[in-house]
Amino acid sequence: MDRGLDKLDPRLGDRPAPLPPIDPAPPIDPAPLIDPTPPIDPTPLIDPTPLIDRTPLIEPVEIPRAILETAARGLDKLDPRLGDRPAPLPPIEPPR
Numbered sequence: 001m002d003r004g005l006d007k008l009d010p011r012l013g014d015r016p017a018p019l020p021p022i023d024p025a026p027p028i029d030p031a032p033l034i035d036p037t038p039p040i041d042p043t044p045l046i047d048p049t050p051l052i053d054r055t056p057l058i059e060p061v062e063i064p065r066a067i068l069e070t071a072a073r074g075l076d077k078l079d080p081r082l083g084d085r086p087a088p089l090p091p092i093e094p095p096r
Helices: 003-009 065-069 073-080
Strands: none
Touching: none
């Protein structure tokens, strides 16, 4: 077996050079270097609160149909002080 420079060693003669002894690797410590974090308990499920409150914020009020159908003055007709008279228009001020 031709191993290059080994032939220059007269002590070996025709024998191949012995391989250097293999140092066994130090055993790997199975213990981790960092303490593992303990497992976290899963968060218990929380009942979601509804986004829409089902109770009405304003109580419905019945408005008599006769009031809704009279004239085009709208809410002015609901003022009991006016009776059947329409509410007076606000005065118009001339521009200055």
